[in-house]
Amino acid sequence: MINRLPEETSPTVATLDDLATLANYSLMDTLNADPDAKANGTDHAPRQVFSGHYVPVNPTPIQDPEYVAHSKDFFRELGFADSLAQSEKFVRMFSGDLSQVPAPMREVGWATGYALSIFGTEYYQQCPFRTGNGYGDGRAVSILEAVIKGRRWEMQLKGGGRTPYCRGADGRAVLRSSVREFLAQEHMHALGVPTSRSLSLYVSKTERVKRPWYSEGSRLQDPDIMISEAVAISTRVAPSFIRVGQLELFARRARKQEHPEAMQELEMLVLHLIDREYADVIDTTLTTAEKVVLLAREFRSRLTSLVANWIRVGYCQGNFNSDNCAAGGFTLDYGPFGFCDVFDPQYQPWTGGGQHFSFLNQPVAAERNFHMFWAALRPLLASHQDSLEQLDEIRSGFAEVMQTKMEEMWAAKLGLDTFDAALFSELGTLMLQAPVDYTIFFRELSGIPDDIGPLQKSFYKQSSYAADSEEMDKRWSAWLTQWKSLISANAAEPRSREELSRQMKLVNPKYSWREWCVVPAYQQAAAGDYSLVRELQDVMTQPYAEQSKEVEEKYYRLQPPEFSEVGGLSYYSCSS
Ligand SMILES: Nc1ncnc2c1ncn2[C@@H]1O[C@H](COP(=O)(O)OP(=O)(O)OP(=O)(O)O)[C@@H](O)[C@H]1O
Numbered sequence: 001m002i003n004r005l006p007e008e009t010s011p012t013v014a015t016l017d018d019l020a021t022l023a024n025y026s027l028m029d030t031l032n033a034d035p036d037a038k039a040n041g042t043d044h045a046p047r048q049v050f051s052g053h054y055v056p057v058n059p060t061p062i063q064d065p066e067y068v069a070h071s072k073d074f075f076r077e078l079g080f081a082d083s084l085a086q087s088e089k090f091v092r093m094f095s096g097d098l099s100q101v102p103a104p105m106r107e108v109g110w111a112t113g114y115a116l117s118i119f120g121t122e123y124y125q126q127c128p129f130r131t132g133n134g135y136g137d138g139r140a141v142s143i144l145e146a147v148i149k150g151r152r153w154e155m156q157l158k159g160g161g162r163t164p165y166c167r168g169a170d171g172r173a174v175l176r177s178s179v180r181e182f183l184a185q186e187h188m189h190a191l192g193v194p195t196s197r198s199l200s201l202y203v204s205k206t207e208r209v210k211r212p213w214y215s216e217g218s219r220l221q222d223p224d225i226m227i228s229e230a231v232a233i234s235t236r237v238a239p240s241f242i243r244v245g246q247l248e249l250f251a252r253r254a255r256k257q258e259h260p261e262a263m264q265e266l267e268m269l270v271l272h273l274i275d276r277e278y279a280d281v282i283d284t285t286l287t288t289a290e291k292v293v294l295l296a297r298e299f300r301s302r303l304t305s306l307v308a309n310w311i312r313v314g315y316c317q318g319n320f321n322s323d324n325c326a327a328g329g330f331t332l333d334y335g336p337f338g339f340c341d342v343f344d345p346q347y348q349p350w351t352g353g354g355q356h357f358s359f360l361n362q363p364v365a366a367e368r369n370f371h372m373f374w375a376a377l378r379p380l381l382a383s384h385q386d387s388l389e390q391l392d393e394i395r396s397g398f399a400e401v402m403q404t405k406m407e408e409m410w411a412a413k414l415g416l417d418t419f420d421a422a423l424f425s426e427l428g429t430l431m432l433q434a435p436v437d438y439t440i441f442f443r444e445l446s447g448i449p450d451d452i453g454p455l456q457k458s459f460y461k462q463s464s465y466a467a468d469s470e471e472m473d474k475r476w477s478a479w480l481t482q483w484k485s486l487i488s489a490n491a492a493e494p495r496s497r498e499e500l501s502r503q504m505k506l507v508n509p510k511y512s513w514r515e516w517c518v519v520p521a522y523q524q525a526a527a528g529d530y531s532l533v534r535e536l537q538d539v540m541t542q543p544y545a546e547q548s549k550e551v552e553e554k555y556y557r558l559q560p561p562e563f564s565e566v567g568g569l570s571y572y573s574c575s576s
């Protein structure tokens, strides 16, 4: 679960020229380009894209870029020298200027179209043309694919300017949302949750855009002011950025027979997805029908594990539409996400997200996305009855697999080998009534306390607890006694208390994302001081470590009351 790699002594990529030698553009070279696009990528105005898997687009550089941060962990994994992040050519490229990249790097990047389903219902209205042909990467532009240490990575700028899918918006991301996405991706990775990774983050010293936001201390649901914010470009990296919504776009076209190559384009994309994300588990010599069945089984397995992991660490995606659901089964799009401090099954950081995407409803939301994924694959098996039946069984088995993964996850959080429904149910009630701080509670429990004293550190002691705290404490004590008898009885092999504690501490992080700690980091960054961003980066990339007393006092704390129910902090309606 701890993903820190040992220091590598000699990075292999010290300059942009070194990186260029690793460039290899499989998507651009194997999939279809939009036939109406200008090959030089200069076409940025919103328009309908009727076919093809990608549109060549050159990013629009941000003015006067300044280095904010890079992921030291990820640089080390890739064999990149830290100095690269501040070197002139690298900064130029990853702040959106491809005009001088060394060959065989290309001066044009690409954006892709995708469709949108919300909780299993197809939508078209979000597209300005109401056809779905104008929806896709509106401000995300991929600029490089490279094979590094035997693994293929796609590098994508977020906030890299308008693309034909920009829907009339500016194509930019502001510093605030970029800092959040940058930190969150590396935090999630360190938590052991599959995710797109952060490479680098640059801010413009001069270019600004307006965004709706909350006035100081606002308790309104919706933003009440427009603020001017610096634009930034963060680069995120993944084996691919193919989304469930992307498969849906091509499946919708195939279903409606929108053009003669629609079915073939769907198949090409599915095979490309397998090649990018599933090559290690799906044999290339199989037929397409066989591959599709294996793909569905593997994606089901990854998606269910992913969502169980999200819940393990307190993460809520907030807007788990099919276009925010990576087909490789990892976390993608850190927009309206949040982590629950105060345990609340219905926690939802985004006021536009609705209860269907709330914290403990994520397994159901995932099933809706899986349903859309399944429906998008079905046309490919129309003449393979056997495979189709297998695919349908995989679909109908989703809820059961999800349930099993959830029970395994809760058991692991509680240090048990098998899930105990009665123990868990009483705990759920108690956690809600205290209510507990989700992270602190499970971490304190991992210390296997003698009495409820340490657990009380996690109690917010709100009205339902305060009304009868003596009785509540009695129930907690009874629960703890029962838990203790189970941890010894439930284990397949006897474990020492120290060993059990050690195992639980690898499942229950000590440090998790706390929005009230992140807000000052992006506020100070807006004033040109990036030290807190870097401090948080350090703390949050070692979430299972005890860390220093100083770090503990600062970050292992209950949410201060003045931060609850504050717009832009406890929740937001605009996250971008
Ligand atoms: N400022 C913007 N300019 C252009 N397009 C935008 C902008 N903000 C959002 N979009 C587009 O609107 C759609 C929905 O927004 P959403 O918040 O899910 O995406 P995002 O955070 O930009 O993207 P991603 O899913 O790539 O992380 C996306 O297709 C996105 O590209």
Ligand SMILES: [Mg+2]
Residues within 6 Å of the ligand: 323, 324, 333
């Ligand atoms: Mg999105």
